[in-house]
Amino acid sequence: MNARIRTAVAAALTAVLALGATGCALDGSKADQPFMDAPKGAINKQPMDTVVMSDGFSNVGAKCDGPNRVYVIFHGNDKYGSVAVAPNDPRCTTR
Template sequence: MKKSTRLALAAVAAAVALVATGCSSKYAEPFKDAPRSGHDNGQPADLIRMPDGFSNAATKCDGPNRVYVLYHGDNAYGSIAVVPDDPRCTK
């Protein structure tokens, strides 16, 4: 293979990698992950920010239940926990 062909292929591969990783950000398109019936902006969530390398968390009341959501930057994983009838979630 000629040197110019290899350079062209490397440039195309780099451009494809840049576009593929730049378009995958969860933060670039908020609320595009699943259908939803609405949103609750009445009370802000409490954020628990951990040091770098550890998952962050957010917590908020949903009716009488407290919901915890863990997330780690732009990675594809996280978790949800619910505390039913949490006394801090009174109306």
């Protein structure tokens, strides 16, 4: 092999290894990466009611935030989910 080919192969191998190492470092849990994208305000640490569905289905979490009931749909640590709000839910009383 001439020097150019060896240099190109070494550069490609280095790039692949760097991308692999970066992917492993970023593959943490969502819980390990809190509040990394924006400033935070008040934190609601009240307990959440959780409905755990059978395997293969999404789970539901619900809790009160002020007078509103907030529902979060999630599936383990996957990258998707959704949020719904029931405004002025009678189960949520201001303390």
